[in-house]
Amino acid sequence: MQKEIKPKVTLVGAGPGDPELITLKAVKAIASADVILYDALVNEEVLNYAKEDCTKIYVGKRAESLSTSQDSINKLLVDYALTHGHVVRLKGGDPFVFGRGGEELDYVHQYNIPTTVVPGISSSLGLTALQKIPLTYRGINESFWVITGSTSNGELSKDLEKAAQTDATIVVLMGYSKLGQIVDLYQRNGRGDLPIALIHSGSLPNEKIALGTINTIFREAQDKLIGVPATIVIGEVVAKHDDFQKVISKIKEDNLV
Numbered sequence: 473m474q475k476e477i478k479p480k481v482t483l484v485g486a487g488p489g490d491p492e493l494i495t496l497k498a499v500k501a502i503a504s505a506d507v508i509l510y511d512a513l514v515n516e517e518v519l520n521y522a523k524e525d526c527t528k529i530y531v532g533k534r535a536e537s538l539s540t541s542q543d544s545i546n547k548l549l550v551d552y553a554l555t556h557g558h559v560v561r562l563k564g565g566d567p568f569v570f571g572r573g574g575e576e577l578d579y580v581h582q583y584n585i586p587t588t589v590v591p592g593i594s595s596s597l598g599l600t601a602l603q604k605i606p607l608t609y610r611g612i613n614e615s616f617w618v619i620t621g622s623t624s625n626g627e628l629s630k631d632l633e634k635a636a637q638t639d640a641t642i643v644v645l646m647g648y649s650k651l652g653q654i655v656d657l658y659q660r661n662g663r664g665d666l667p668i669a670l671i672h673s674g675s676l677p678n679e680k681i682a683l684g685t686i687n688t689i690f691r692e693a694q695d696k697l698i699g700v701p702a703t704i705v706i707g708e709v710v711a712k713h714d715d716f717q718k719v720i721s722k723i724k725e726d727n728l729v
Contacts, residue, residue, distance in 0.1 A: 485592015513564030599674035621647015667710035
């Protein structure tokens with residue numbers, strides 16, 4: 473007898489990379505999936521939680537390039553839900569933090585397909601915590617902003633211009649290619665001495681971090697071979713990192729300040 477198909481789409485956040493940082497609720501969703509559509513930043517180890525007959529489809533979305541268009545992904549969600557049943561849309565970090573989760577839900581809702589969301593640990597929160605950089609610290613700052621480094625038209629986010637004038641901690645996602653513009657923006661605002669951290673492949677075995685100030689970060693990024701994907705953290709709280717003062721002392725010894 474043919475199995476009854478019950479269409480359903482679940483958006484699942486897989487966390488920042490370390491497979492142990494996925495939630496129990498996310499594991500249960502993966503285990504019940506008939507189809508999983510997963511992104512480039514998802515650690516494939518978490519796919520081991522899927523049942524044997526689950527169809528796994530790589531849709532290759534990465535921060536600064538796309539191998540599968542968003543329109544195609546939207547259609548795949550609906551098509552597979554109608555033909556296979558429970559579709560898990562597995563995303564790195566959290567699906568609602570620059571993950572286009574809202575757009576995907578809007579599309580699926582047009583077809584009256586039930587949806588659920590399983591939050592994930594966003595890199596903006598998880599990677600800073602792993603580095604022991606507090607996003608807020610009493611007496612230092614009163615808020616933190618999470619900003620995309622690049623808008624849909626490829627330009628630097630206008631919110632960064634406002635952020636550069638505040639004491640808030642700024643976390644920039646998908647912005648490493650715009651590091652030069654970000655540094656220039658802060659320097660124009662007279663904030664060249666502000667601490668900054670670049671976290672590459674955070675929570676993974678190949679994780680690297682570059683620490684410094686706005687004025688010195690390019691040299692540090694070169695020395696540490698930082699590349700994409702990288703999370704940018706700007707603000708006085710970066711100085712709370714265990715190695716920050718050591719790095720600054722070395723920079724001063726090298727006469728780079």
